[in-house]
Amino acid sequence: MKIAILNISIGEYICFWKKFYLSAEKNFLIDCDKEYFVFTDSAFLYQETDKKVHKIYCEDMGWPYNTMKRFHLFLSIEKELMKFDYVIFVNANAVFRQCVTSKIVLTCKDIITVEHPGMHFKKKEELPFEVREESSAFVPMEQRDIYVQGALIGGYIPQFMEFIKKMDQWIGEDLKKGIVAVWHDESFLNKYVAENKNVQVLGWQYLKYEEYVMPYQPVIELRNKKKYLTKANGRFKGRNAWYSGIYLWIRNMKWRIGIKMGKYKRCNILDKDSYIDLDIRENRVC
Numbered sequence: 001m002k003i004a005i006l007n008i009s010i011g012e013y014i015c016f017w018k019k020f021y022l023s024a025e026k027n028f029l030i031d032c033d034k035e036y037f038v039f040t041d042s043a044f045l046y047q048e049t050d051k052k053v054h055k056i057y058c059e060d061m062g063w064p065y066n067t068m069k070r071f072h073l074f075l076s077i078e079k080e081l082m083k084f085d086y087v088i089f090v091n092a093n094a095v096f097r098q099c100v101t102s103k104i105v106l107t108c109k110d111i112i113t114v115e116h117p118g119m120h121f122k123k124k125e126e127l128p129f130e131v132r133e134e135s136s137a138f139v140p141m142e143q144r145d146i147y148v149q150g151a152l153i154g155g156y157i158p159q160f161m162e163f164i165k166k167m168d169q170w171i172g173e174d175l176k177k178g179i180v181a182v183w184h185d186e187s188f189l190n191k192y193v194a195e196n197k198n199v200q201v202l203g204w205q206y207l208k209y210e211e212y213v214m215p216y217q218p219v220i221e222l223r224n225k226k227k228y229l230t231k232a233n234g235r236f237k238g239r240n241a242w243y244s245g246i247y248l249w250i251r252n253m254k255w256r257i258g259i260k261m262g263k264y265k266r267c268n269i270l271d272k273d274s275y276i277d278l279d280i281r282e283n284r285v286c
Contacts, residue, residue, distance in 0.1 A: 001102050003032045004081055006074060006089040007039070010058055010066045012229045013092040014042040019223075020094055021047060027096040029088075029104070037080070039073050054080070067150075068175075068184045071168040078161065088112070088154030093223040100219055108200035110159035113193065115204040116149040117212065129194075130187040135179050136170035137187035143194040146201055150186035151222060159198065167192065 005024065009017045021036065028034075038045060039058040048055045058073060060066065070089070074081070081087055086105055105112060119127055127147040130137035155163055170188050174181060181187035193199050208218035210227075 023096040091151040110198040111155040119147040120204040137181040
């Protein structure tokens with residue numbers, strides 16, 4: 001199976017690439033023929049002389065457009081992607097912690113993504129969907145079920161190309177109206193998931209933030225941007241940084257207490273082969 005792995009390492013995010021690549025080579029889709037497409041403005045890319053690493057120059061569009069326009073970037077290499085069986089995008093700050101095979105995608109639906117690990121225990125009305133009706137990313141309350149994370153998106157080539165064209169269209173419509181969705185490209189992804197049944201939503205245990213205390217070993221860990229980025233896109237400064245720090249401390253303390261009291265059992269989700277096959281919208285599994 002030929003798989004194209006998409007990576008956006010613009011600006012400071014290039015610092016994540018080496019570990020992303022090395023961990024993917026060691027653990028991610030180990031039975032597949034993988035090639036990497038890296039969108040970057042960096043003059044140097046680790047392993048850029050490797051035939052399976054494709055460096056694609058991309059100007060720094062600034063925040064939030066480096067993330068919002070990701071689907072437009074993907075469409076720019078449509079001809080190259082059509083040579084593959086499957087395409088998967090993973091956030092630049094990802095590290096692949098567990099060894100997984102093609103089963104993680106072969107047993108799934110046309111499109112694959114993952115439930116947001118920070119939103120699993122929130123009430124329906126607390127999930128951060130786009131609420132402005134004038135936005136193309138708007139999701140009505142009755143469709144707000146599971147909130148997914150934009151850190152992992154993949155699919156079989158024909159369906160994935162249709163998906164990214166729809167996403168690019170929606171984002172373009174909003175930008176023409178001067179609207180920036182509340183969580184940028186992730187808001188549109190959640191709109192798509194809410195409206196389409198061809199999307200496989202993997203459980204929140206597949207993904208973990210480095211700074212989160214959790215009782216499980218994830219497939220993918222997202223490295224803490226505050227530790228590695230000096231600017232962090234201006235999102236972690238002043239009062240916002242103070243509030244987020246307090247929230248994280250309280251959240252992790254609850255998990256530590258819960259784990260110690262046996263409320264949350266330590267587990268390895270890949271010990272349960274059947275779990276990979278489940279769409280958690282239809283069958284929630286802890």
